[in-house]
Amino acid sequence: MYVVIVYDVAVERVNKVKKFLRRHLHWVQNSVFEGEVTLAEFERIKAGLLDLIDEDEDSVVIYKLRSMPKREVLGMEKNPLEDII
Amino acid sequence: MYVVIVYDVAVERVNKVKKFLRRHLHWVQNSVFEGEVTLAEFERIKAGLLDLIDEDEDSVVIYKLRSMPKREVLGMEKNPLEDII
Numbered sequence: 001m002y003v004v005i006v007y008d009v010a011v012e013r014v015n016k017v018k019k020f021l022r023r024h025l026h027w028v029q030n031s032v033f034e035g036e037v038t039l040a041e042f043e044r045i046k047a048g049l050l051d052l053i054d055e056d057e058d059s060v061v062i063y064k065l066r067s068m069p070k071r072e073v074l075g076m077e078k079n080p081l082e083d084i085i
Numbered sequence: 086m087y088v089v090i091v092y093d094v095a096v097e098r099v100n101k102v103k104k105f106l107r108r109h110l111h112w113v114q115n116s117v118f119e120g121e122v123t124l125a126e127f128e129r130i131k132a133g134l135l136d137l138i139d140e141d142e143d144s145v146v147i148y149k150l151r152s153m154p155k156r157e158v159l160g161m162e163k164n165p166l167e168d169i170i
Binding site: 062 | 089113138142146149154158160
C-alpha cells in the first residue's frame, strides 16, 4: 500500500510527529510524508500517531493508495523522491 | 481526475494561494486541498498557481489520482468532505 500522510498538529507536538514519521516514510514538504508500507507498518504508523497527537485538537489525514501516484511539482521540490528510489 | 494538492509557500504568498485554491477545490486542512477536476480545470489550476508562487522558493505537489482515494482521519477532521458531497 502507498500512503500520503498530511497533518495539522499543534506546534507543541509537531516535532514529535515529524520525527516519528521520518522513521517510516519519505518527507515531501512541510507536514507531508509519503511512502510504500506494508499493512503491518501502516498499523504501526497509525498507532504511533494516535499516541502522539491530541485527538481533540490535531488532525491527520491518511490517503491510502494502491501504488505511488502520478505527481507534478510546481516550483521547487523540497525533498526529491529520487533520493530514495 | 481527482487531485490532492499540498503546498509549502512563503508566508507573504500563502493567503493568495489558499484563496485561489478555495475557488476550485475542497480545503482539507492547513496547506492541503483536494477535489475532482476536469482536465481543463486542472490546467487552469496549474496556470493560476504558477502565476502566484515564486518557483525558486515555493513548492506545490499535485497528486493526480483516478478517483477519490480511500482515506482515514486520525483526530479531528478540520473540514469534513461530507459537507460538499
